[in-house]
Amino acid sequence: MQSLKFTGESSSNGMVERDFTVGEVPGVLWSPASGAGRAPLVLMGHGGGTHKKWPAMTGRAHRLVTGGGFHVAVIDAPGHGGRPRTAYDEQEIAALYRARAAGEPEGPVVVRYNAHLAERAVPEWQAALDALQELPEIGAEGPVGYFGLNMGTAIGVPLAAADPRITAAVFGIFWHESLAETAKQITIPVEFVLQWDDEHIPRESGLALFDAFAAKEKTLHANAGTHKEVPRFEADSAVRFFARHLGQRATSSA
Amino acid sequence: MQSLKFTGESSSNGMVERDFTVGEVPGVLWSPASGAGRAPLVLMGHGGGTHKKWPAMTGRAHRLVTGGGFHVAVIDAPGHGGRPRTAYDEQEIAALYRARAAGEPEGPVVVRYNAHLAERAVPEWQAALDALQELPEIGAEGPVGYFGLNMGTAIGVPLAAADPRITAAVFGIFWHESLAETAKQITIPVEFVLQWDDEHIPRESGLALFDAFAAKEKTLHANAGTHKEVPRFEADSAVRFFARHLGQRATSSA
Numbered sequence: 007m008q009s010l011k012f013t014g015e016s017s018s019n020g021m022v023e024r025d026f027t028v029g030e031v032p033g034v035l036w037s038p039a040s041g042a043g044r045a046p047l048v049l050m051g052h053g054g055g056t057h058k059k060w061p062a063m064t065g066r067a068h069r070l071v072t073g074g075g076f077h078v079a080v081i082d083a084p085g086h087g088g089r090p091r092t093a094y095d096e097q098e099i100a101a102l103y104r105a106r107a108a109g110e111p112e113g114p115v116v117v118r119y120n121a122h123l124a125e126r127a128v129p130e131w132q133a134a135l136d137a138l139q140e141l142p143e144i145g146a147e148g149p150v151g152y153f154g155l156n157m158g159t160a161i162g163v164p165l166a167a168a169d170p171r172i173t174a175a176v177f178g179i180f181w182h183e184s185l186a187e188t189a190k191q192i193t194i195p196v197e198f199v200l201q202w203d204d205e206h207i208p209r210e211s212g213l214a215l216f217d218a219f220a221a222k223e224k225t226l227h228a229n230a231g232t233h234k235e236v237p238r239f240e241a242d243s244a245v246r247f248f249a250r251h252l253g254q255r256a257t258s259s260a
Numbered sequence: 261m262q263s264l265k266f267t268g269e270s271s272s273n274g275m276v277e278r279d280f281t282v283g284e285v286p287g288v289l290w291s292p293a294s295g296a297g298r299a300p301l302v303l304m305g306h307g308g309g310t311h312k313k314w315p316a317m318t319g320r321a322h323r324l325v326t327g328g329g330f331h332v333a334v335i336d337a338p339g340h341g342g343r344p345r346t347a348y349d350e351q352e353i354a355a356l357y358r359a360r361a362a363g364e365p366e367g368p369v370v371v372r373y374n375a376h377l378a379e380r381a382v383p384e385w386q387a388a389l390d391a392l393q394e395l396p397e398i399g400a401e402g403p404v405g406y407f408g409l410n411m412g413t414a415i416g417v418p419l420a421a422a423d424p425r426i427t428a429a430v431f432g433i434f435w436h437e438s439l440a441e442t443a444k445q446i447t448i449p450v451e452f453v454l455q456w457d458d459e460h461i462p463r464e465s466g467l468a469l470f471d472a473f474a475a476k477e478k479t480l481h482a483n484a485g486t487h488k489e490v491p492r493f494e495a496d497s498a499v500r501f502f503a504r505h506l507g508q509r510a511t512s513s514a
Contacts, residue, residue, distance in 0.1 A: 202480070221484065228480035239504065250493070
């Protein structure tokens with residue numbers, strides 16, 4: 007097993023931030039500054055073209071850590087953040103830029119490329135989770151949540167299907183084509199975020215992905231607005247979702 | 261103007277309950293027992309076949325009063341609670357029971373009968389709101405919310421379209437046929453609750469009603485489950501929705 011190496015530590019706003027690596031993969035672990043003991047872990051997947059410390063990640067982490075008392079971990083996806091790109095990565099990124107420049111739908115490229123990235127990312131996540139569970143403040147027995155939209159869903163759905171340690175998940179903002187079959191294997195509680203006026207993802211495609219989850223408890227949160235206009239209150243909702251399902255008590259920031 | 265007459269008062273669980281009448285219409289006003297001063301008012305509409313103190317009403321009121329510091333008022337709909345039924349009421353209720361006994365869809369009867377009830381109920385609600393706003397702890401300037409599912413939506417959508425004092429609303433669990441045109445006039449923030457596996461309301465009909473609202477901020481909460489299985493956490497979500505839009509601070513019960 008690859009062990010976790012801490013490479014840096016800082017603290018602000020009630021949150022301790024520790025950089026780490028597991029093998030070649032860099033990650034970050036945020037924890038309550040109050041020095042909380044053992045607490046459940048929430049894994050977060052970042053979106054395409056961003057990285058583990060993108061503002062959406064630090065913002066959601068802050069809510070989860072200070073509002074729910076969770077540990078929160080993010081790793082850089084393959085080809086993202088400081089990680090090297092393969093020739094295939096470069097080719098797909100170029101294809102995406104070409105589609106955008108031509109005003110063509112980016113869905114086909116994103117769906118295909120993210121399915122490829124998920125194949126590389128799932129074993130990396132599982133190795134990171136193995137290593138994180140060696141830490142005394144996390145442990146191997148606690149429940150684990152997963153929170154990722156966009157590419158974070160493209161990677162998170164196959165991860166949750168493959169790894170029974172994940173017991174609750176927030177997904178959303180993705181097409182159904184590459185994920186619906188895998189979603190049918192997922193029975194853990196799911197909160198699913200969709201943008202009602204998404205200019206990239208057809209409404210029917212997002213609804214079809216939500217419909218595919220086999221979870222007995224699943225909730226769709228569809229908000230008016232375009233692809234990038236997910237309201238911030240959905241992050242607060244995710245804190246409460248994980249608090250309900252991972253056994254923490256949320257404090258309000260409504 | 262018809263004035264409000266208090267007819268009874270009791271107190272429990274952090275909540276003062278005052279029965280009242282406005283003209284012939286009986287209602288109930290719940291307020292914080294802590295003797296809070298002026299606070300925003302949330303009107304709640306009950307479902308078909310129930311009344312102002314049905315458990316769903318008292319439960320939601322308790323969350324709104326103790327979790328959000330609101331005043332909460334419900335009036336009995338025409339033909340409901342202790343109110344007399346007209347010959348037409350009896351005829352439609354008989355039609356509903358016949359449809360149920362025959363295993364036929366109840367939607368056509370409910371849609372038609374509730375549209376009729378809404379015509380009678382909207383002026384009653386407006387008179388009740390006039391009278392409630394005379395109370396010093398409510399006042400005429402404060403924002404007003406509306407929360408009603410099922411028949412509470414059939415009445416609430418035309419009420420919100422007719423009365424600009426209502427500035428935020430939680431609706432849901434209803435067909436689109438009789439309401440979609442009116443919903444197109446509604447621009448206040450809306451949270452809309454839908455049951456994904458509703459055995460009475462086709463999924464497409466509920467989605468079409470959500471789609472019809474002209475609100476720039478609207479959120480669909482669709483939960484797995486049948487018509488009557490709306491999860492209790494949706495009541496907590498409504499408290500936070502009203503806290504955001506009516507300017508209160510919610511305390512968590514997640």
